[in-house]
Amino acid sequence: MSKLPKVTGRDMRGVMAYPPTPALPGAERVDATDTVDLAETERMVRTLIADGVDAIALNGTLGECATLTLDEWKSFAACVAETVKSVAPDFPVFIGTTTLNTRDTVSRMRYLADLGITGTLLGRPMWGFMVGPVMERFYRDVAEAVPELAIVVYDNTAAFGGVIPRSVYRTLVELPQVVAVKYAGGASVGFRYHNDMAHTGTHFPLMPIETDWLPAWEMYGEDLVGMAWSSTTACGPAPVLALRDALRGGRIDDAKWLTERLRWAHEPFLVGQDFMEFSKYNVPLEKIRVNEAGYIHVGKCRPPYTEDLVPEQHVRGTLDHIARYQQVVKEVADRLGRTHTVKE
């Protein structure tokens, strides 16, 4: 009898946080080892859970899957697993296992399953462009190899050189392991989104980014888009969780206000202005904004990515973005009473 994941696509509701991987001082050095700040990792996981996010996804692009050594990745995963076990054993966590081939991914997935982790956040091998049929086989293969591990499919135009074609969704819905898709690109709630959703239905949510959640929710309801992804939660999740609560409570005016404020806060951030330009500097820009926000201390980028080589105007826009976000955090506290942990 085949094992199955502990969660299904229908269980995926609420906000999935996407924080970076905290780094110790010196992580930017080429000769660094054991760069993961495990104490801050534990604190980060505890705090996000305590503050109310519904799931955590780690080690995607901004989660620095690319720059951790295998040993670091294992320590990090073990620390996360232990922390979750001690505070909320059923809390869903998805850890990135994107590598350059199927077997390395399976081996990392097996490691996660043995740790009792809920699932994996999984992009596709990106040495060369992957066509649809190969993508289908890849996801089928890994799901069959580690059937007890849930999969959040990770799509990203810049990282993988294209989007998941519709034909592939037909395969994904057949796999009980697939419980959500981090939907690609900026077009979260338009035309293509609807069309792809027509092929996935309630099997699993095509998660929009939090700033596009309201229109998707209003159109399709909680059964279809009950979960959104949010890397901004790493700057403190209160506004995003307030949005979730407003949606769930049917408080549309609050949801609109929150969406508007979140979008306003993102205006100066490069990601919404020029996604391809952002993707050249995404890891360092994420480190800069999260450290500036102060909710988590994520340290510096591991090589080859580095804050030092980011053009000054992109840094400036990022700092403006966080200044706005801090103001929104305050407004949310004032108007809705929702706060998150503040580091002294």
Next chain:
Amino acid sequence: MSKLPKVTGRDMRGVMAYPPTPALPGAERVDATDTVDLAETERMVRTLIADGVDAIALNGTLGECATLTLDEWKSFAACVAETVKSVAPDFPVFIGTTTLNTRDTVSRMRYLADLGITGTLLGRPMWGFMVGPVMERFYRDVAEAVPELAIVVYDNTAAFGGVIPRSVYRTLVELPQVVAVKYAGGASVGFRYHNDMAHTGTHFPLMPIETDWLPAWEMYGEDLVGMAWSSTTACGPAPVLALRDALRGGRIDDAKWLTERLRWAHEPFLVGQDFMEFSKYNVPLEKIRVNEAGYIHVGKCRPPYTEDLVPEQHVRGTLDHIARYQQVVKEVADRLGRTHTVKE
């Protein structure tokens, strides 16, 4: 004292229809002349106005700006001008003047202004990629040259090799001639949309496609996105106009139902599945679907575009799309009583 257009961005409310240019039998021939079906053009304009659309835009990509000779374009524009004058003199019409350079565009714009046409639908010269500063100068130059003509800025990733960068919007809002933007790509209501809108505000609407209108309207309201564009109106506008009325009347449930039905109808159509593939065959696919719908008789493609060389599966998807659309038309009549003219 400088002349100004008859309309401003704040006047732009409702549905802007984007029909093709009706062609007489033989229009597909290389030696054809005078291929515009002026009788059908007149009937088309009268019918769209009588059926209730709020503006008409002609001679964009699907409106076949590229394949008309200058003489045909002039006859077509004159016929449209005369028809509008006789049935609804203030009805806003925008005719395409996209050419390969500034002076040809100005000369066509002057022709339209002398006909008393409201404005122009205007993309940018596309022989080579146009950078932002050149784009700004281009729009400023043509606006100053023909100040009494309104401009609907036409953006289209596939036709122009990129999107209008945010910096250009800062120039566009300074030009009283610019009254709307046909917003590019599939991402009508996401992140970038909000960011661009933050720079345009209520100066003029960034028009979403009709299937994305509801989420934009709910988020920003009629003052900011009071107008949507719709080429699907050329297949009969009733469902789209029913959506407009539902939005205006605050009947959100109807608006959701209509949006869902319109998106469902578009599922088999290539445009929402793979925009770049669609753009290789967009003109013939539009002809095929409009003729199949039967609301307007638009004839065949003028060369070099041709229905004959479109891959069979794309044609099949288009016919499926129209079969669904016809069903939606019926459902809308049954449920909301809204119909459009049916050709016997």
Next chain:
Amino acid sequence: MSKLPKVTGRDMRGVMAYPPTPALPGAERVDATDTVDLAETERMVRTLIADGVDAIALNGTLGECATLTLDEWKSFAACVAETVKSVAPDFPVFIGTTTLNTRDTVSRMRYLADLGITGTLLGRPMWGFMVGPVMERFYRDVAEAVPELAIVVYDNTAAFGGVIPRSVYRTLVELPQVVAVKYAGGASVGFRYHNDMAHTGTHFPLMPIETDWLPAWEMYGEDLVGMAWSSTTACGPAPVLALRDALRGGRIDDAKWLTERLRWAHEPFLVGQDFMEFSKYNVPLEKIRVNEAGYIHVGKCRPPYTEDLVPEQHVRGTLDHIARYQQVVKEVADRLGRTHTVKE
């Protein structure tokens, strides 16, 4: 009995010059008319012929096909036709007729044929990406419509969004009107070049740029690549013609030296460093370099293109390029005695 062009692909030997279209003062104005400097046009054609080029191609990208009005294009073509008739009636001239559709191109081709012009330099409609089968029909259609006009097929990755696929060459070799191809991109003498040539053989040359002519000639000989294209001839043709003579004379050492010097002269010019960046500023950069060289006075860019908005470092590189080229001109005069007309 069907008419045929005056030249065939086998006649195409030597250097095809690609000069810009001389502009009168004020040509950069939006309200300018009759911007072509016909006196300089006549002088340019006479001088290029007198100095020894073997063919002239006008009104491609750098030849400003996009920015001339139809009337200007006609005056320019008529002036060129008359000049050629008076000095060298059989001298092959190819004038650009690239437009947005088949019929406009045919109508311009007909105009050229009636003037007695040898042929046309012809790209493809670029409002949207053109697939192979449509390309084949396009070239077949125009060849059949004006059978007495020769065609130099113009390929350019940046302008047309891709290259001519190999399948299309099978159609082109069947058309007696096609006498040469201006081969696309930087890869003039590599892998793909050989493969495409395997399908065209001696029907017509796939013209490399002059700096890649030597390796192509050495590999395939005069029968296959007897002609090269050269826009640099507009800066004075002596070094390029010296290269031709060295190749014809079997003076390989001279040909190598000339190729090396020409490549050295081009090093600071943007085109060889980043072709896609160059294509954003190609027309103004060409005007800048040709005016700097002083062999032809080509005036300013017609709108929307403009020298004013070119980034400073690109201008600087262009001036360096011409300083080097002038040095090469001197070296060629000293070593080989080959000179061209020098304007006082």
Next chain:
Amino acid sequence: MSKLPKVTGRDMRGVMAYPPTPALPGAERVDATDTVDLAETERMVRTLIADGVDAIALNGTLGECATLTLDEWKSFAACVAETVKSVAPDFPVFIGTTTLNTRDTVSRMRYLADLGITGTLLGRPMWGFMVGPVMERFYRDVAEAVPELAIVVYDNTAAFGGVIPRSVYRTLVELPQVVAVKYAGGASVGFRYHNDMAHTGTHFPLMPIETDWLPAWEMYGEDLVGMAWSSTTACGPAPVLALRDALRGGRIDDAKWLTERLRWAHEPFLVGQDFMEFSKYNVPLEKIRVNEAGYIHVGKCRPPYTEDLVPEQHVRGTLDHIARYQQVVKEVADRLGRTHTVKE
């Protein structure tokens, strides 16, 4: 005192072979371990050396760097090191260490240095597009970290989403570890090649593919382009080595004949027709052609790549290519007496 590699850029002369990594039966399975056929690896290395290639580069794209597990990669490298040591201790071998980050690459480079391997074939991390300044830091960092290991820089438009910009070459020439560049794309001997070479000079060769070697050699001579890369050598190296000998011996007619025959043999192979399409199927197509040629037995693709999902026409073209290549092998034996080992 800092250690330095055993070779310099000036030592790089001749043909660098690029064979795949031999796979045991069952290598295509997701649960396979130890898939490297070490016996065939040893035979392959011995045979290539005995047959006369001048260097071997392993574990690039076609060399399957992406799909080996770390353990397999280590066994493979150790087997190669031992084989070389026993037959030709100074024979230069370069083994791929491209990973997703700097530290993993350094750690693999350290492993190679400890094995006594000459150098590494090194692309750049490809999770996201890497800008020039990051590229410079990356190569400088790894060179400083393992100074005794030589580096063959690996460029590939499809794998890395762009080419090495000229500015980066200025850094590469300062690093004594960099001994060659596998030059990117199809444009091996054109414009950009010359310009890049102007910045690298005799520091190290920008290696062209073998079919473009002759024109590069004729233009620049052995001092600048004394070495070419050739994955086709994995189908038996005799024709490529005959070309090398003809170039060295100044037998230009033979070199031309060989280049022409090699290009002819490659005509049906997808790589020269559509490089981006080829890059979707490059690993399986390489396996197919090498196995068909029979010089090495490389087995099946490791997952996710697979021969099963390659479109039939691409397979057919590959088989045609090898049929032609086998004919060329025979012609070379007949005309020049050069042969390679034939497996019974």
